[in-house]
Amino acid sequence: MPGSPARPADTAVAPPRTPPRGTIGPAPLRIENPGTGALLQELASATSGDVSEAVARARAAQPAWARLSVRERGQALRRVSGRLLRVEEVIETIVRERGKPRYEAEGIEVFYTCELTRFLTGRKGRRALADDVRRPFVFAYKRARVVQHPHGVVGVIGPWNWPLLNNYADCVAPLLAGNAVVLKPSQVTPLTSLRIQAIWRELGLPPDVFQVLPGGAEVGEALVEAADMVFFTGSEAAGRKVARRCGERLIPCVLELGGKSPFIVLADADVEAAARALVWGSFANSGQVCVRPERVLVEAPVADRFTAACAAAMERLRQDPDPGGVQTDVDVGAMTFRPQIAHVEALIQDAVAGGARVLRGGSARGDLPGRFFAPTLISGATSQMRVMREEVFGPVLAIAAVDSAEQAIAMANEGGRGLSGSVWSGDAARARAVARRLETGAVCVNDVLVNYFVVEAPLGGVKGSGLGFRHGPEALKQFCRSETILENAPVLGRLSNLIRDQLGFPYQLRVLKLFRRLMRWLY
Ligand code: NAD
Numbered sequence: 001m002p003g004s005p006a007r008p009a010d011t012a013v014a015p016p017r018t019p020p021r022g023t024i025g026p027a028p029l030r031i032e033n034p035g036t037g038a039l040l041q042e043l044a045s046a047t048s049g050d051v052s053e054a055v056a057r058a059r060a061a062q063p064a065w066a067r068l069s070v071r072e073r074g075q076a077l078r079r080v081s082g083r084l085l086r087v088e089e090v091i092e093t094i095v096r097e098r099g100k101p102r103y104e105a106e107g108i109e110v111f112y113t114c115e116l117t118r119f120l121t122g123r124k125g126r127r128a129l130a131d132d133v134r135r136p137f138v139f140a141y142k143r144a145r146v147v148q149h150p151h152g153v154v155g156v157i158g159p160w161n162w163p164l165l166n167n168y169a170d171c172v173a174p175l176l177a178g179n180a181v182v183l184k185p186s187q188v189t190p191l192t193s194l195r196i197q198a199i200w201r202e203l204g205l206p207p208d209v210f211q212v213l214p215g216g217a218e219v220g221e222a223l224v225e226a227a228d229m230v231f232f233t234g235s236e237a238a239g240r241k242v243a244r245r246c247g248e249r250l251i252p253c254v255l256e257l258g259g260k261s262p263f264i265v266l267a268d269a270d271v272e273a274a275a276r277a278l279v280w281g282s283f284a285n286s287g288q289v290c291v292r293p294e295r296v297l298v299e300a301p302v303a304d305r306f307t308a309a310c311a312a313a314m315e316r317l318r319q320d321p322d323p324g325g326v327q328t329d330v331d332v333g334a335m336t337f338r339p340q341i342a343h344v345e346a347l348i349q350d351a352v353a354g355g356a357r358v359l360r361g362g363s364a365r366g367d368l369p370g371r372f373f374a375p376t377l378i379s380g381a382t383s384q385m386r387v388m389r390e391e392v393f394g395p396v397l398a399i400a401a402v403d404s405a406e407q408a409i410a411m412a413n414e415g416g417r418g419l420s421g422s423v424w425s426g427d428a429a430r431a432r433a434v435a436r437r438l439e440t441g442a443v444c445v446n447d448v449l450v451n452y453f454v455v456e457a458p459l460g461g462v463k464g465s466g467l468g469f470r471h472g473p474e475a476l477k478q479f480c481r482s483e484t485i486l487e488n489a490p491v492l493g494r495l496s497n498l499i500r501d502q503l504g505f506p507y508q509l510r511v512l513k514l515f516r517r518l519m520r521w522l523y
Contacts, residue, residue, distance in 0.1 A: 029042065035369075046184075046215040161393075256290070266423070286334060358377070421443045
């Protein structure tokens with residue numbers, strides 16, 4: 001976890017760059033530090049021509065990368081994650097372009113990237129990519145060898161809320177599987193990805209196997225046109241467009257989209273522990289987390305005590321940005337994307353108009369530099385309010401009292417999303433029974449958010465929250481196409497020609513009768 005970093009001023013980070021040749025076109029990207037409001041850097045956006053060139057270079061470089069063994073590719077990827085622990089500039093870049101606490105940049109983004117790389121490049125990851133020889137039942141004289149091949153060039157498109165974790169870290173699985181990757185980070189936070197590209201090159205790794213193209217939605221669209229597969233993380237609206245185009249092109253895509261995760265507190269739960277967990281889960285990354293609890297459903301008998309415990313836990317939150325902008329003593333960081341502030345305010349106003357009460361916070365922090373929003377606690381929320389229906393994606397904790405676990409389950413399954421969830425109860429079996437009935441990708445029992453860091457198990461959305469997985473061997477397999485090579489078994493395989501000659505032309509009634517008896521016996 002974090003040490004005590006130096007605090008250079010924003011202006012020391014990155015002088016404006018001269019746009020690379022051939023990238024004049026779309027408006028330059030202005031990258032600001034949301035923690036201070038200072039301009040960090042202006043850089044040129046890629047053009048659609050740059051996308052075609054990058055994908056062509058990636059396609060040319062990919063076969064040599066795929067010819068390396070999985071172990072060799074894993075070693076290369078571990079060198080990159082190893083560098084993250086030693087290059088202070090990566091952490092500072094994340095902090096500055098996201099306006100987040102240093103603790104979250106290092107303790108969450110860097111940790112997650114290293115942990116994911118460790119797992120995927122380890123024994124289980126290698127096994128997922130190895131040939132799998134299966135013994136058929138009826139055709140016992142055969143062996144089915146299932147071989148994994150990379151798709152080719154994977155276009156990875158990332159959001160702004162985790163500049164490392166949902167951008168470079170999402171490239172690790174496709175790269176390990178032998179693909180080349182062209183990464184388009186969010187136009188709001190491209191600097192971290194560009195820094196990782198520089199590290200990749202400094203390490204002497206093949207430059208065209210991992211390339212970064214900064215730019216907006218139009219660059220993403222061009223990448224979807226050119227890549228052999230797409231791994232998209234972002235909003236549901238954009239994800240649906242990407243899926244539509246991938247469907248038309250008949251190329252695979254993985255979609256990790258928005259959530260509206262329930263946090264269910266049953267009356268027999270440890271209410272104080274649940275409240276402390278919820279305050280972290282709601283305000284970590286200043287609420288800009290896809291799997292965060294977005295609908296807090298508390299059984300009525302404990303709702304007041306639970307709300308008071310949340311308010312008490314919120315008293316201790318620090319939100320005093322330091323002037324250097326590296327945020328060492330901050331718990332709740334800034335709102336990265338300016339339009340998000342108006343969205344969060346509108347949801348709070350709608351809740352108040354519907355009869356909810358704002359017990360803490362409720363507005364942007366005009367007293368602070370940058371784009372901070374006061375951690376907000378709302379009680380008396382109902383499922384009619386926008387705050388309970390739309391993705392908030394900001395530091396708002398809205399509590400609704402429910403009559404029973406049944407009502408909580410019904411409300412949790414309402415709406416078009418299913419990404420994550422939490423269930424709190426003193427009875428583990430009861431909690432698991434509730435968890436099984438939630439229509440979602442993953443559930444924490446008596447915890448929150450931690451499922452995102454358990455890289456051994458798949459995590460992926462259902463309904464409008466996406467398709468496919470991150471994490472687990474399941475994630476790796478998505479970045480491969482399987483080919484089955486059917487071979488003759490070592491000894492029995494000698495019968496292969498004989499059996500086929502009996503079964504094939506000319507068809508013989510005697511064989512069919514034998515076969516019929518065999519089928520009746522078997523099935
Ligand atoms: P966004 O959809 O606006 O943008 C995401 C990325 O897609 C950006 O790089 C953007 O330039 C690009 N893009 C936008 N339109 C595109 C198009 N038509 N074709 C190709 N690319 C396009 O999302 P955002 O505001 O950057 O991120 C916030 C959203 O991401 C939230 O909804 C959040 O829940 C979701 N998210 C999900 C996960 C997950 O694991 N499920 C993780 C992080 C964020």
